[in-house]
Amino acid sequence: MLTPDQFFAFLAAAILLTLSPGPDNMMVLGIGMAKGRARGMAFGLGCALGCLSHTLLAVIGVSALIAASPLAFAALKVCGGLYLAWMGFKAIRSRGGAAVGRAEGVVESARTLFLRGVFANAINPKVALFFLSFLPQFVAAGRGDANVQTGLLGIVFTVQAAILFGLLGFFSGAVGAWLGRRPRAGMWLDRIAGAIFIGLGVRLIVAR
Template identity: 80%
Template sequence: MLTLDQSLAFLAAAILLTLSPGPDNMLVLSLGMARGRLRGVAFGLGCALGCLSHTLLAVVGVSALIAASPLAFGALKVCGGLYLAWLGVGALRSRGGGAVSAARSTGMAESPRRLFLKGVFANAINPKVALFFLSFLPQFVAPARGDANLQTALLGLAFTAQAAVLFGLLGWFSGSVGAWLNRRPRAGMWLDRCAGVVFIALGLRLIVAR
């Protein structure tokens, strides 16, 4: 089991990393603003729970195999980049569905369940997250205190829990901006356009990154 000092040190580092600006934060914020707090929260929780797959990979050591195989890592990297680019194209084609009411009236709004699954999938296929877990979690494992695999699993669960709380709060409070966008459909349209550009840029960056 994890000691109190071990847990506090890990949570402090995990919260700091989760709060730092990054793709997940940006996507949760933009979805919460564009499509309402419920959808922002759903996508944020999906992103957080996607970390469970990387925890499992870290425990069984598959992430190390991916890191050691340029072909496997390259294929996963390209798939993740293409998926982000596909999300960006969808946002660029939006007809101003940034506001919740506008999205519903045009049929462009996705259900919270679908956005939750998208968040899980987008995080689960991200090779950078897999490598991050492989390098981050073991730093807080103390083999002398017990089963290293069990400690790794508990650390991964703790990271997922704090990410779910922080992303959920981000999605919830960003939704208040959505009420303002409901009264300004064109602002929502341009927000979708900006989000689409960001999605595509992140996807291309993931594909070409070394």
């Protein structure tokens, strides 16, 4: 099981990542603004549930590395730390994140958009790489099975993403208008997220 420190530290980082302007949440906003809140919420829920496939891959990958060699698992954590730090530098240099676009074309059903969100997230190699880098650093040695911890962390990430994406879809019109009036808001969200991810990456690299 996860300790309270593990849970809340991971949850805070996951929420910040989910709220930072990026392709997924900007698509949720765009679809919600153009096609209605129900479709925006459906697409967002699909994107969130697509994370479960990456959780499974992370559990399998971490399990294989631990079985093969503790040194290999340590190498994964160091590489993951470097990847998170690189993501942080990119976020800090961002000029405000992705723009909110209005999805146009054929009006798809909420079910179709839900499935599209699941598929788009599940086949995204960048999300898979992120999960392999991000989840293991919150796995605490000596606090139970690493696979169980990794799986629980992935479920926590999925649940918070589903809630936040659902809220983004529901309030898409108001949120889109707020971001339109405050173009620098996205930039500061990116900078805060970037600083936190650099810190997480450095901690992962130097931790024993």
